[in-house]
Amino acid sequence: MGLHPDSSLLDEVIALARAAGERILDIYASDFTVSHKDDASPLTQADLASHRTLSAGLAKLTPGIPVLSEEGADTPFETRQRWRQYWLIDPLDGTKEFIQRNGEFTVNVALIENHTPVLGVVYAPVLNTVFAGARELGAVRILGTTREAVRTRACADRPVFVVSRSHKDAALDALLAKLPDHAAVSKGSSLKFCLVASGEADLYPRTGPTSEWDTAAGQCVVECAGGEVLRLPDLAPLRYNQKDSLLNPGFVVIGDPHAGWRERLRAAG
Template sequence: MIRASPAEPDPVSLAISASLLDAVIELSRTAGERILDIYARDIAVHHKDDDSPLTQADLAAHQTIVAGLARLTPGIPVLSEEGADTPYATRRTWPQYWLVDPLDGTKEFIKRNGEFTVNIALIENHAPLLGVVWAPAKGVGYAGARGLGALRIEGKVRAPIKARAAANPPVFVVSRSHKDAALDTLLAKLPEHDAVSTGSSLKFCLVAEGSADLYPRTGPTSEWDTAAGHCVVECAGGEVLRLPDLAPLRYNEKDSLLNPGFVVIGDRRAGWRERLLAAA
């Protein structure tokens, strides 16, 4: 079970305390401050083995978050993009773990367009229970926790958010940096729609807050890219499903940490499942 602090009792299974959510929100803010310190300077970019970019900001946020989570929940392991070398034989035994992307949208960070986020999620039994997405350059965050709902945070103002009933025409979210032929094919088979683009996990948040209706993704993502936004969407009343079978997107079920294609749906009653199955 989750221990929010040494003085607090363990909540019942699948319940998250408001104090734990608050602590993770503050930790994401702190990591965001570390990122902005580097964002204000010349950015040194290196490349990992898969040629994806890595900056000092990724590493600084990683160190801040890992240390903060170790203090907050010392018994729960952490899987972070910048420390993702834990073998599956070990992590498959974890009933709970933190799944972290210290800087989601490194390409957007390098472009200096502000569309990058800190992602922190708590996973239990292959599903997200708590998620925080913080956009440091925008000063805006989104958070969700099972049993507590979802909210948008700007400054000291917190407002509940809810996925909306589908608009006419619907609004689809498309990736700013990762559009591909498979996505073009899928979009051509779906209803006429307006499109908006943004980077990082902010795509999930547009659906969660009721600014968009659907976010289909056919290009590659990793589990740390999606878990926090996934939780926010579900807590706002939406759902995140695999493509093409539309089963729930799950975590830590295989050796690879790559996701299949998926779709984020805001309005569960709008018939998107049927349209997507027909398009597939």
């Protein structure tokens, strides 16, 4: 029997994400240094501090359930493919936002069950805001101590699209040109998912590269709020831990599943 994502577990994970955020903020307030991973992306001391907090906390909270983290993603697929449940975490999503000090970075924690996120927490430490969701519980936003349910909205007459602040490419520009007239907002990290989940935006298309830890928590929040996250170009649900690579295909986050976006995206190619 797997771990059931109930409200008690969700609150425990929210508390753990907040604790990791505190470690990040300690470094955010200092003259932090930046090193580089093998792929030359920036790695701060904050990534590692958050990783250690989350990994230790989840191991204590749910002994026996493995943890896959961006900062420890060396578990071979031969091992991972046997996991029915596991935690998938991005200790600091939006490293560029962290380095630029714009506050739009998050701590992401997701529980994956049978390739699907069933619990997700996205915490923005600078904004003191949590977005969280769990299967059968719905989605919430916690701003300070104020907690409220969130839902995606019926698509606006002139839809609002979320675009990445740091990762725009020619493929995305081509796709946007074929979709209806829209307003565009930019946001960093998994907060893009949260704008759709909270009814502040209608669509988030992503053609550039992402990894599974970048999307799982945000996807869970969106789906628990009534939206959907689909792969591009085939529009099948985005799923996890099905192959050796941890890179995602392109995808689209849809707030209103009844607004005809599937047809528009197929027509756009």
